[in-house]
Amino acid sequence: QTSGTTVTFVIVDGWVVTVASVGDSRCFLESAEGVIYSLSADHRLEANEE
Numbered sequence: 001q002t003s004g005t006t007v008t009f010v011i012v013d014g015w016v017v018t019v020a021s022v023g024d025s026r027c028f029l030e031s032a033e034g035v036i037y038s039l040s041a042d043h044r045l046e047a048n049e050e
Contacts, residue, residue: 008040 006023019027019039027040 006025008025
């Protein structure tokens with residue numbers, strides 16, 4: 001089976017943003033100028049690099 005659970009956890013402390021994630025949940029940040037930044041990477045069973 002390839003089912004599972006995912007979580008993305010974000011802590012914002014002033015100007016510091018800490019992101020932790022497991023699974024294929026994603027986290028994005030949009031800047032004041034409208035630029036989108038990906039703050040996480042997918043963790044998948046079939047990903048060989050992990």
